[in-house]
Amino acid sequence: MDNYFNSYREMISLRGLTDHTLKNYCTYIRAYLDYLQHILYKDPGDVSWQELRDFxxxxxxxxxxxxRTVNTAISQLRFFTMYVLHRPWDDTQLPMRKFDTYLPFVPSHVEAVEFISSICFLYKYFSTISTFFSLIRYFFFHNPDILSVP
Structure with a gap:
């Protein structure tokens, strides 16, 4: 099984993926090879489509x-089958999972105007505070005697 895993690592490294991605992909293939070795007691070349679905x-x-994660595992099984075992892949035998797609939050016109107004309020607030402290600094810098204790 190590020969298959090493061949897989060699082939997938040619894709130019990051080390983190390679590690994640290898996790599913390692689990697959362990499943074959310890549960099915089969060589990867002898596995049927039903056994792939069972895995x-x-x-x-x-x-x-x-x-989504199962789809990643299926993609890696596809890569393993095609590039390590040199066998054709049939998408109808092991289809990708369907999952809900979530749309990003889009605020209504009223919510957008309220948000922008709050930013303008904060800008005015902070610019007023900044001006106030600038005046205090200027006042004390130009009147150092105020801070001296008699």
Whole structure:
């Protein structure tokens, strides 16, 4: 199994990914190879599509992974199958998971105007305070006798 893992690392390193990304991707392939070795007792070249689907189910149940993370694992299995095992990949046999897409918060016109108004208020407040302290500094700098105690 180490030969497969080393081949995978060599092939994926050619993609120019960061070390952190490589480490994350290798995590799923290491889990897959361990699953094959300790649960199925099979060589990666002998695995059926059903066994690949069973691995994905096991991985999601065992590690409580989100659908996005499962998609990452499926992508890495695809890469492993195509570039290490040199076998074709069939997207219909192991489809990507569907997940909810969340849209960013877009404030209403009233909320946007209120927010901008609050910034203007803060700007006026801070500019007033800044001017006040500048005047105090100027006053004491030009009248140093005020601070002297008789």
């Amino acid at each position: 994905i189910k096991w991985l999601q149940a065992d590690r409580c992974l989100s659908d």
